[in-house]
Amino acid sequence: MRGEILTLIAERGLVAGDQLPTEQVLSAHFGVSRATVREGLRLLEQDGSVRAVQGRGRFLSAVGDLRVERPVTRxxxxxxxxxxxxxxxTSAVLDLQEAAADETEAAALGIAVGDDVIRITRLRCGDERPLVVSVDTVPRHLLPGPIGHRDWSGSLTHALKIQGHEIVSSLAQLSSVMMPEGLADRFGLADYDPWLLVTETCMTVxxxxxxxxxxxxxGEDIAFNVLRRA
Structure with a gap:
């Protein structure tokens, strides 16, 4: 939602000092709950893009007027x-399994070690070039039904949203790594090092x-932009 609000700001040509539409107007515009809109606005206030004025509403700040293409915070x-x-x-499913959560997954998802999860490994190609390898873990109860009846090549974010679990934020860590040997050897990806690893836990409202x-x-194809402030 944060990104959608920023897109709306850009489309309407708002500049620093301009007032944003109200929560009610944004909720109707995007077809989502006011709670979802409020969370997106909270994130914009948190990073300084928007400032709230008691009794008047929310306004675009000087920081919010800066246009950062595909910011890492989005x-x-x-x-x-x-x-x-x-x-x-294009997306290819490399591995799909129902499994027991390991210690890392359990800590990240706030569940117990051994709880049921869905673990899926996918390769995203752009113009037939390998660009992103994703290893995703979802608590099993959030995506009910037989796993064989679902198209896993699409967006997990969208699949979760359909089930009522819309992701609005994440806590992420970025690091430059070599592809783990297990993945590199199994799927023929050893020649594409290094990789920019984004490890994140994604949360609903x-x-x-x-x-x-x-x-x-x-790493040679994808970069993220950061707005730095004193």
Whole structure:
């Protein structure tokens, strides 16, 4: 929602000092709850893009008037990100399993070690070039039904939203890594090192930890932008 509000700001040509539409107007515009809109606005206030004035509303700040293309603070699905960069995206499921959560997954998702999860490994290609390898883990109860009856090549973010678990934020860590040997050897990816690894826990508006993702981005093709302030 944060990104959608920023897109709306850009489309309407708002500049520093301009007032944003109210929560009610934004809720109707995007077709989402006011709670979802409020969370997006809270994130914009948190990073200084928007300032709230008691009794008057919310206004675009000088920071919010700066246009940072695909900022690292923006949460979006891998497919949306790659399409936004101009790639024609294809997705291949490399591995899919119902499994027991290991210690890392359990800690990230706030569940117990051994709880049921869905673990899926996918390769995203852009214009037939390998660009992103994703290893995603979702608590099993959030995506009910037989796993064989679902198209896993699409967006997990969208699949969770359909089930009532819309992701609005994530806590992420970025690091430059070599592809783990198990993945590199198994799927023939050893020749594409190094990778930019984004490890993140994705949360819904009510704080549910809905997705633990380890996304390996091909370093020579993908970069993220950061707005730095004194």
């Amino acid at each position: 949460y979006e699905s891998i497919t949306d990100m790659l399409e936004g960069l101009g790639y024609s995206v 009510d704080g549910t930890r809905a997705l633990f993702a380890k996304d390996y981005h091909r």
